Amino acid sequence: MKIVVYHAEECDRKKCTTVKLGKQGKVKVVTKLNQLPTGAIVLDPYSPKSLSVEDRETVMEKGLVGLDCSWKRLNKVPYRIKTGKNSRSLPFMIAANPTNYGKPCILSTAEAIAASFYIIGFKDIATDIMSGFKWGPHFLTLNEELLESYSKAKSSLEVVEIQNEYIS
Numbered sequence: 022m023k024i025v026v027y028h029a030e031e032c033d034r035k036k037c038t039t040v041k042l043g044k045q046g047k048v049k050v051v052t053k054l055n056q057l058p059t060g061a062i063v064l065d066p067y068s069p070k071s072l073s074v075e076d077r078e079t080v081m082e083k084g085l086v087g088l089d090c091s092w093k094r095l096n097k098v099p100y101r102i103k104t105g106k107n108s109r110s111l112p113f114m115i116a117a118n119p120t121n122y123g124k125p126c127i128l129s130t131a132e133a134i135a136a137s138f139y140i141i142g143f144k145d146i147a148t149d150i151m152s153g154f155k156w157g158p159h160f161l162t163l164n165e166e167l168l169e170s171y172s173k174a175k176s177s178l179e180v181v182e183i184q185n186e187y188i189s
């Protein structure tokens with residue numbers, strides 16, 4: 022499976038989950054936006070469309086992209102222009118990484134990639150991505166109920182309905 026992460030080099034490399042995934046050989050790390058694969062699904066927390074099993078074929082054929090930059094810069098224009106119609110947000114989940122533990126939706130790049138694979142039906146890849154972090158398996162157990170429900174949803178709309186029902 023093609024997993025590519027754009028690394029803007031705006032982080033503390035010791036804490037960065039992308040740097041670690043890159044060293045483990047689990048993702049390809051690129052430093053220029055034009056090195057991202059064309060047509061891939063791009064994880065953007067500001068996207069109006071939620072990821073769902075509907076994106077499975079595209080991920081299998083074109084790949085999955087993470088954007089590792091500071092949260093402050095993420096909503097700036099270039100990234101959004103770049104991501105376009107294939108950008109997807111993830112539904113409500115709780116972060117388990119040490120930097121943002123317990124916060125909703127502010128996932129590390131590694132958590133976002135793992136959650137994506139879980140939702141589109143590749144639990145084994147999700148487990149493998151999280152296995153490289155001490156706190157990684159906990160992310161999957163903490164969000165297990167939600168991840169299971171999201172993975173059973175047939176569309177982006179259904180994923181959002183499950184999320185909204187859970188939140189309310």
Ligand SMILES: C[S@@+](CC[C@H](N)C(=O)[O-])C[C@H]1O[C@@H](n2cnc3c(N)ncnc32)[C@H](O)[C@@H]1O
Pocket residue numbers: 032036037038039064065066067086087088089090091092095109110111112126127128129130131133
């Ligand atoms: C802003 S970066 C921060 C990276 C941090 N340096 C790290 O080590 O994880 C996190 C990236 O993960 C993905 N991500 C995180 N939470 C997400 C969400 N709720 N929806 C979609 N993508 C998300 C996006 O690609 C986002 O840009």
